[in-house]
Amino acid sequence: KFSEEQQKQLRSNPFIEKVSETSITYTKEFKERFYKEYHLGKGPSAILRDMGIDPTLLGKRRKDSLVRRVNVYEERIDGYQDMRGKNSGRHSIKELSDTDRIKRLEHQIRYLKQENEFL
Structure with missing residues (x-):
């Protein structure tokens, strides 16, 4: 779980839409850029650092999940758009x-x- 201080730090990042104690919602631009850079051979931690997010704050499980999700987003008809609550x-x-x-x-x-x- 993210502490209040960690949530505040994450909220200040322009690539993050929402943060709660247990989850992060990234912007569409973040997901697209993450996908492109990852498939050009850059590691998840390096990509996160370049976008101003401390990879140690997220941990290995969240980084692995992020890689899986952006690959799924690329395949979806809706692309990187957050469809929660709309469908x-x-x-x-x-x-x-x-x-x-x-x-x-x-x-x-x-x-x-x-x-x-x-x-």
């Missing part, structure tokens, strides 16, 4: 094809049957 992640049934809708309903039937057997 429930669940597709509307209206968007499904007939085949997918049938599969979903069959799954729901199987689930309800199991639930009834349990009761």
